[in-house]
Amino acid sequence: MEPKIGVFLCNCGGAINNIDFDAAVKKVAKFPGVTCVNLSSDLCLEKGREKMISCIRGENIERVVVAACSPEFQEHIFRKVLEKAGLNDHLLSMANIREQCSWTHDGDVTEKAVELVKMAVNRVRLLQPMEKKELPVNREVLVVGGGFSASNTVLQLSRVGLRTTLLEKEAVLGAGTEELESFYGFDTGSMISAVEVDKNIEVLTSAQMTEVGGKIGDFSVRIRQEGGEILRKYGAIVLATGHQTELALDSEPQLRAEDEAISGLNIVSQEQFCCMLGNSGLETEPKTIGFMFDFSDENSRFTTLATLNNALAAKKKWGSEIYVFCKNVKVDSEGMEKLYREARDCGVVFLKSEAPPRITAENGRVKIEAKDVFLGEDVILACDVLVAEELYLPAEGAENLSSLLSIRRDSKGFFQDENVHLYPVGSEKKGIFFIGGCRGDLDLGRVLTDISSVVMKVHELLSSGKILVELEKVKADPQKCVACLTCIRVCPHGAIQLVRVDGSKEVAEISDLACDACGICAAICPAKAIKFQGYRDEEILAQIEAIQEL
Amino acid sequence: MESKDVLVVGSGISGVASALELANAGVSVYLIEKEAVIGGHSASFCCKATDICSKCSACVVSDKIKEAVIHPQITLLTNSTIKGLGGELGNFHVEIIQQPRYVDEERCIACGLCTEICPTDPKAIYPPFAEATPFSYILDKGRCLRFKGERCDLCRGSCPTKAIGFELKSKERELNVGAIIVATGFDVFDAREKGSLGYGRYPNVLTGLDLEQIFTREGYLRLPTNGKEPRNIAFIQCVGSRDEGHGYCSQVCCKYAMKLAGLIKYQNPDTQVAIFYIDLQTTGKGFAQFYEKYKESVRFVRGVPVEILQTISGELEVRFEDISQGKVCRDNFDLVVLSVGISPGKNSWDLARILGINLADDGFFDKKDSLSCNETNVDGIFLAGTCQGPKDIPDSIAHGIAAASKAMQMLAKSASRRRGN
Numbered sequence: 001m002e003p004k005i006g007v008f009l010c011n012c013g014g015a016i017n018n019i020d021f022d023a024a025v026k027k028v029a030k031f032p033g034v035t036c037v038n039l040s041s042d043l044c045l046e047k048g049r050e051k052m053i054s055c056i057r058g059e060n061i062e063r064v065v066v067a068a069c070s071p072e073f074q075e076h077i078f079r080k081v082l083e084k085a086g087l088n089d090h091l092l093s094m095a096n097i098r099e100q101c102s103w104t105h106d107g108d109v110t111e112k113a114v115e116l117v118k119m120a121v122n123r124v125r126l127l128q129p130m131e132k133k134e135l136p137v138n139r140e141v142l143v144v145g146g147g148f149s150a151s152n153t154v155l156q157l158s159r160v161g162l163r164t165t166l167l168e169k170e171a172v173l174g175a176g177t178e179e180l181e182s183f184y185g186f187d188t189g190s191m192i193s194a195v196e197v198d199k200n201i202e203v204l205t206s207a208q209m210t211e212v213g214g215k216i217g218d219f220s221v222r223i224r225q226e227g228g229e230i231l232r233k234y235g236a237i238v239l240a241t242g243h244q245t246e247l248a249l250d251s252e253p254q255l256r257a258e259d260e261a262i263s264g265l266n267i268v269s270q271e272q273f274c275c276m277l278g279n280s281g282l283e284t285e286p287k288t289i290g291f292m293f294d295f296s297d298e299n300s301r302f303t304t305l306a307t308l309n310n311a312l313a314a315k316k317k318w319g320s321e322i323y324v325f326c327k328n329v330k331v332d333s334e335g336m337e338k339l340y341r342e343a344r345d346c347g348v349v350f351l352k353s354e355a356p357p358r359i360t361a362e363n364g365r366v367k368i369e370a371k372d373v374f375l376g377e378d379v380i381l382a383c384d385v386l387v388a389e390e391l392y393l394p395a396e397g398a399e400n401l402s403s404l405l406s407i408r409r410d411s412k413g414f415f416q417d418e419n420v421h422l423y424p425v426g427s428e429k430k431g432i433f434f435i436g437g438c439r440g441d442l443d444l445g446r447v448l449t450d451i452s453s454v455v456m457k458v459h460e461l462l463s464s465g466k467i468l469v470e471l472e473k474v475k476a477d478p479q480k481c482v483a484c485l486t487c488i489r490v491c492p493h494g495a496i497q498l499v500r501v502d503g504s505k506e507v508a509e510i511s512d513l514a515c516d517a518c519g520i521c522a523a524i525c526p527a528k529a530i531k532f533q534g535y536r537d538e539e540i541l542a543q544i545e546a547i548q549e550l
Numbered sequence: 551m552e553s554k555d556v557l558v559v560g561s562g563i564s565g566v567a568s569a570l571e572l573a574n575a576g577v578s579v580y581l582i583e584k585e586a587v588i589g590g591h592s593a594s595f596c597c598k599a600t601d602i603c604s605k606c607s608a609c610v611v612s613d614k615i616k617e618a619v620i621h622p623q624i625t626l627l628t629n630s631t632i633k634g635l636g637g638e639l640g641n642f643h644v645e646i647i648q649q650p651r652y653v654d655e656e657r658c659i660a661c662g663l664c665t666e667i668c669p670t671d672p673k674a675i676y677p678p679f680a681e682a683t684p685f686s687y688i689l690d691k692g693r694c695l696r697f698k699g700e701r702c703d704l705c706r707g708s709c710p711t712k713a714i715g716f717e718l719k720s721k722e723r724e725l726n727v728g729a730i731i732v733a734t735g736f737d738v739f740d741a742r743e744k745g746s747l748g749y750g751r752y753p754n755v756l757t758g759l760d761l762e763q764i765f766t767r768e769g770y771l772r773l774p775t776n777g778k779e780p781r782n783i784a785f786i787q788c789v790g791s792r793d794e795g796h797g798y799c800s801q802v803c804c805k806y807a808m809k810l811a812g813l814i815k816y817q818n819p820d821t822q823v824a825i826f827y828i829d830l831q832t833t834g835k836g837f838a839q840f841y842e843k844y845k846e847s848v849r850f851v852r853g854v855p856v857e858i859l860q861t862i863s864g865e866l867e868v869r870f871e872d873i874s875q876g877k878v879c880r881d882n883f884d885l886v887v888l889s890v891g892i893s894p895g896k897n898s899w900d901l902a903r904i905l906g907i908n909l910a911d912d913g914f915f916d917k918k919d920s921l922s923c924n925e926t927n928v929d930g931i932f933l934a935g936t937c938q939g940p941k942d943i944p945d946s947i948a949h950g951i952a953a954a955s956k957a958m959q960m961l962a963k964s965a966s967r968r969r970g971n
Binding site for chain 1 (some may be wrong): 562566571573574575605607620656657659660661663685711712723792795798799801804816828830831832833835836837838839841850872875876920921922923924944947948949951952953954955956958959961963
């Protein structure tokens with residue numbers, strides 16, 4: 001049976017003055033299915049809304065068309081009106097007769113307004129209601145990693161009442177945090193002991209994920225430990241696997257040719273230099289030290305920080321002459337400009353050049369040649385120790401993790417965030433998050449921000465033990481689906497899987513929990529089996545037909 | 551009385567992000583804003599997309615704001631400021647003073663009839679900027695004849711929804727909240743302070759913010775003096791950052807300058823663009839590739855000019871040191887854009903005094919210690935966004951969410967401690 005459609009026109013308190021509303025009402029009333037047409041001047045205000053509700057109830061209207069301002073402006077209000085009147089809020093279609101009609105044209109636009117209303121009427125007839133339902137989720141969280149950010153995350157999650165498992169591949173927690181501790185002056189040890197005594201936190205060391213299945217709210221994870229394998233269920237997964245650094249020397253061709261000459265020289269990494277600084281029994285203190293950064297890797301926030309800290313420490317301890325070769329000093333994080341100034345005030349010399357310096361050996365010392373842009377001259381420096389440039393990379397195993405969880409990585413291998421504008425710590429798969437060094441070159445302030453914001457998001461998803469979702473926003477028709485797997489391949493959210501129906505046929509099924517309603521699958525499905533509610537082909541074609549008829 | 555509600559001070563993007571997170575977690579939030587519209591600076595930034603999105607994040611702001619306005623858990627108080635504070639974590643008493651807005655935002659339907667009929671020039675009642683929320687007209691007391699003692703009543707008579715009222719008085723109210731999130735944002739550095747760069751004296755010297763607003767309003771760039779298309783544009787970086795008075799990098803200027811330069815080049819590839827800089831901050835995901843793309847077509851000059859003079863023909867002579875030649879050069883441009891940085895808010899000092907929180911030596915609010923990102927020296931008061939230090943839009947959003955997280959954790963902790971007692 002044809003649904004009863006109610007059309008509500010609004011003249012916006014007289015602001016729409018080039019439409020002949022009386023004529024429009026007469027024409028609209030003749031459209032098939034339209035059982036009542038109302039003209040109002042204040043539809044969005046309380047009085048107008050109440051009138052709308054009583055009209056919907058009184059006339060038993062089943063679908064609603066509102067012809068008024070832009071849906072951007074007031075659509076949410078009209079959806080609420082439908083809900084209050086006892087209709088599903090998806091059975092509404094809006095015709096924008098203000099911004100896209102009255103205000104865009106001079107002269108009488110009644111005809112266009114009627115056309116827009118006709119389109120909306122044709123669409124609303126085909127709209128389908130969408131039900132909401134609360135689906136249960138598992139409240140436990142898996143945090144992968146054992147360093148500063150992972151420990152901090154589990155502690156904060158425990159504070160909001162969520163139980164967590166900390167999964168570390170090494171035998172102990174807190175490996176590799178010494179460098180950070182020395183730069184920022186904090187103590188990971190006390191944090192790790194807090195983790196160990198917290199009743200909400202389970203620590204699994206020497207353990208690795210081997211298989212991950214399921215979706216947000218219900219991930220099943222196979223974990224391999226020394227004793228064997230266990231299968232666990234989690235509602236969300238947080239990756240805090242950190243970064244590693246690698247000497248950039250290997251990637252420079254001119255160096256490789258002279259490898260032999262260089263091998264015996266004192267070329268060290270930042271970490272090795274840290275050790276030298278800590279070693280009191282050094283035979284000879286280096287008189288001249290060279291540092292290098294920002295030539296091969298633009299992501300040099302961390303190496304810049306390491307250089308400034310190490311240079312200052314060396315200056316204080318040994319009083320050495322220090323020369324820093326770089327392209328740009330990356331000071332776009334908290335406190336860095338101050339540190340940079342402090343280093344210069346202490347006598348550390350910064351030499352900026354566009355091209356990477358040439359490194360050769362001379363009498364057992366490292367010879368650095370660079371063209372300094374300020375002096376406009378070649379600078380040649382022979383130094384006792386060269387702290388070479390480091391590349392900032394995701395920690396080992398990131399590739400493996402990304403394929404296990406089927407999440408993407410960027411061109412440098414870091415985990416790729418779903419929305420760079422809005423939410424840099426979420427993956428494209430709902431319920432999987434990443435924090436700190438494994439997602440990019442971050443300073444401590446940004447890492448701390450990452451941690452707390454992930455805690456908030458995880459809490460929002462899992463704390464109540466259920467998530468409210470709209471059911472079947474996007475649905476695959478099992479009759480039409482030919483199981484070609486196209487949708488499964490393109491879905492960025494991992495929301496589609498094959499299920500067996502009627503005992504034999506396998507068809508695609510879209511999870512309401514994991515689906516983000518992006519519509520890619522509906523657009524690409526070769527069998528046209530996937531429908532995106534509100535934007536189905538029929539609904540779009542019906543609107544086009546409306547203008548062809550007139 | 552113990553309260554679990556949270557007060558968010560400032561409705562810029564970080565304040566809105568905090569409020570939304572808490573509201574989604576079921577907390578009742580008061581969001582107060584000293585201006586008539588919410589959104590702060592970020593709501594007025596322009597889209598810098600060329601044929602592809604340049605990831606400036608300006609577009610995400612209006613959606614977030616709209617979400618906050620319609621959220622049932624968020625009570626929005628515009629035109630409001632904090633007058634006093636008492637109490638402690640879990641039980642703060644905040645005195646709020648709310649100035650009347652004269653146009654009822656619930657009733658205003660943005661029809662424009664009032665502006666049409668207003669007899670003053672410029673108009674005393676006008677629409678807010680395009681993306682403003684609430685999109686309710688603004689009555690300017692300074693221009694309105696009514697507030698000058700005359701009997702004009704035209705706008706009120708014309709308003710179809712009776713949204714205008716002149717008799718409204720400022721209201722005082724006290725809020726009882728468990729925690730406070732300070733998200734008061736920043737002030738754009740006033741380029742007039744650098745007199746030698748000529749801002750305010752030469753009409754063709756603009757700031758980055760001016761350019762943002764020109765692109766938002768017009769969609770393209772024309773010279774303020776003669777309305778012609780600029781042929782030769784210079785961007786000057788670090789104006790109000792990394793200098794004597796500002797011992798920090800503003801973190802956003804290199805990115806917005808390069809993105810605006812990209813947009814100008816996209817609209818007209820023949821326009822010459824030069825960017826004068828100290829160090830290019832090409833960090834962050836994908837930004838190095840962005841720099842690679844424009845490295846050839848945009849002239850990057852190391853070193854920041856110290857003086858700009860206007861020639862008789864109206865061109866701007868920029869004096870700078872050409873490092874490659876080792877001498878002082880003069881180049882003429884028809885438009886100069888000063889990439890102004892982020893300065894601490896001018897009202898920070900007052901707010902710090904009322905709330906009892908510390909200011910850092912650079913003028914931003916101070917964090918409790920190096921291991922906290924939002925906490926202040928007062929338990930229960932947290933910082934979000936650029937009032938704590940320079941941040942771009944995504945960082946501000948993340949910092950706002952983090953502040954919400956910390957507020958929620960602290961309220962949960964204090965509640966469980968009380969239960970334990």
